Amino acid sequence: MNLTQTQRERNELFEAQAHIYSYLLNCATSMSLKCALELGIPDIVLNHKKPITIQELISKLNLPIEKTFHLRSLMRLLIHSKFFSIIKLDGQEGYVPTTASKLLIKNTSEDSQNVPNLFSFAKFCLDPAILTPWQFLGKWFNGSESTIFETVNGISVWEFANKNPKFNELFNDAMTSDSRMMSLVANDYHEIFAGVESVVDVGGGTGLNAKILLEAFPHMTCTVLDLPHVVADMTDTTNLKYVGGDMLSFIPSADVILFKTVLHNWGDEDVLRVLKLCRETIRSGGGKGINKGKVVIIDMVVDFEHDEEEITKTKMLFDVMMMFFINGKERTKAEWEKLFLEAGFSEYKITHNLGLRSLIEVFP
Numbered sequence: 279m280n281l282t283q284t285q286r287e288r289n290e291l292f293e294a295q296a297h298i299y300s301y302l303l304n305c306a307t308s309m310s311l312k313c314a315l316e317l318g319i320p321d322i323v324l325n326h327k328k329p330i331t332i333q334e335l336i337s338k339l340n341l342p343i344e345k346t347f348h349l350r351s352l353m354r355l356l357i358h359s360k361f362f363s364i365i366k367l368d369g370q371e372g373y374v375p376t377t378a379s380k381l382l383i384k385n386t387s388e389d390s391q392n393v394p395n396l397f398s399f400a401k402f403c404l405d406p407a408i409l410t411p412w413q414f415l416g417k418w419f420n421g422s423e424s425t426i427f428e429t430v431n432g433i434s435v436w437e438f439a440n441k442n443p444k445f446n447e448l449f450n451d452a453m454t455s456d457s458r459m460m461s462l463v464a465n466d467y468h469e470i471f472a473g474v475e476s477v478v479d480v481g482g483g484t485g486l487n488a489k490i491l492l493e494a495f496p497h498m499t500c501t502v503l504d505l506p507h508v509v510a511d512m513t514d515t516t517n518l519k520y521v522g523g524d525m526l527s528f529i530p531s532a533d534v535i536l537f538k539t540v541l542h543n544w545g546d547e548d549v550l551r552v553l554k555l556c557r558e559t560i561r562s563g564g565g566k567g568i569n570k571g572k573v574v575i576i577d578m579v580v581d582f583e584h585d586e587e588e589i590t591k592t593k594m595l596f597d598v599m600m601m602f603f604i605n606g607k608e609r610t611k612a613e614w615e616k617l618f619l620e621a622g623f624s625e626y627k628i629t630h631n632l633g634l635r636s637l638i639e640v641f642p
C-alpha cells in the first residue's frame with residue numbers, strides 16, 4: 279500500500295493516541311490485578327487442577343451471575359498481561375494459571391516459608407499507603423521534602439514503619455516475600471560461601487534471607503542487623519542472632535557482610551559511608567582465607583545495552599520508585615564500581631543469575 283504523506287501523518291497520530299491511552303490506563307491493569315488478588319482468583323484457578331470455565335469461576339467466587347460479563351473482561355485483560363492463559367478443553371474454554379499467577383497465591387502455609395511467593399510484595403505495592411504518594415510527584419518537585427512519601431506523611435518510610443505497626447508488618451512481609459525467591463539459588467552459592475563461618479545480613483529485615491542461607495550452609499552463623507523496630511520481636515536461635523542498630527554507624531564483624539536489596543535504598547553519599555564502614559570492619563576483623571572478609575551485594579545492575587526489554591523497563595520503574603520514595607537509586611556497573619573503588623575496595627565480581635538482581639562480590 280502506498281500511503282500519502284497525509285495518510286501517514288494521520289496514522290501516526292492515531293497510533294500516538296492509542297499509545298497515550300494505553301499508558302494513561304496502565305493503572306487499570308494494576309487495579310485489575312489487585313482485584314484478582316483480593317478475590318483470590320490465582321488460588322482458585324490453580325486449585326481447580328484443570329481449566330476453569332467462567333461459570334465455574336463465578337460460582338467458586340460466589341459472585342452474582344450478572345457479573346459474569348465483567349469478570350470475563352477482567353480475565354481477558356489479565357490474560358493479555360500474562361497472569362492467566364485460556365485453553366480449550368472438550369469444546370469449552372477454561373482459564374489456567376501462568377508462572378506469574380502461581381507466584382501470587384494467597385494461601386501458603388507457614389512451613390512453606392521458602393517456597394517462592396510474591397503475594398505480600400504485591401499487596402504492599404498495591405496498598406493505598408504506597409499508591410497515594412504517586413499523586414504528589416508534581417507537588418514534590420515544587421516542594422522541599424526529600425521524598426514523595428514525606429510530602430504526604432511528613433516522615434520517611436522508615437519512621438512511618440516505626441510509628442505504624444500495620445505498615446511495618448506490611449513492609450516487612452513484602453520484603454520477606456521478595457526474599458523467598460532466594461531459596462531458588464541458595465544452593466548454587468557454594469563457591470561464594472565456601473569456607474565462610476559467619477555472615478552479617480545488613481538490613482536483613484525479619485531474617486528470612488538468613489534462614490534460607492543457613493538451610494543451605496548449616497555450619498554458618500548469621501547475624502541480622504536491622505532497625506530496632508524491625509527486629510524487636512524476633513527470637514535468636516543457635517546460629518541466628520538479631521541486632522537492632524543503624525547501618526550508617528555500625529556494622530557487626532563477620533566473614534561476609536551481606537546486603538540484599540538494601541544499598542539501592544540509599545544515595546551515593548550514604549552507600550559510600552556504609553561501604554567505608556564495611557572496609558574498616560573487614561580490616562579490623564582480620565578475616566583471612568578464601569571468601570573471608572568480603573562484601574556480598576544482591577541488587578540491580580542497570581545494563582540497558584544487554585538487558586531484555588521487560589527487565590530494562592522494570593529496572594527503570596524501580597529506579598524512579600526508589601528515588602521518589604526513599605532517595606535511593608538503581609545503579610549501572612560503572613556507578614557501582616566507582617563506589618567500590620572510592621570506599622577502598624580493589625576488586626569485584628558480578629554474577630547475573632537472579633533475574634532483576636545480580637550478586638556482586640566485593641573484595642578488599
Ligand SMILES: C[S@@+](CC[C@H](N)C(=O)[O-])C[C@H]1O[C@@H](n2cnc3c(N)ncnc32)[C@H](O)[C@@H]1O
Nearest residue numbers: 453454457481482483504505523524525538539
Ligand atoms: C528493602 S528492605 C530489604 C530487607 C531484606 N534485606 C530483604 O531483602 O528482604 C531494607 C531493609 O533495611 C532496613 N533499614 C533501613 N534503614 C536502616 C538502617 N539505618 N540501619 C539498618 N537497617 C536499616 C529496613 O528496615 C529494611 O528491613
Ligand SMILES: O=c1cc(-c2ccc(O)cc2)oc2c(O)c(O)ccc12
Nearest residue numbers: 402403408409435539543599603604
Ligand atoms: O519505600 C518503598 C516503596 C516501594 C514501592 C513504592 C511504590 C510502588 O509502586 C511499589 C513499591 O518499594 C520499596 C522497596 O522495594 C524497597 O526495597 C524499599 C523501600 C520501598
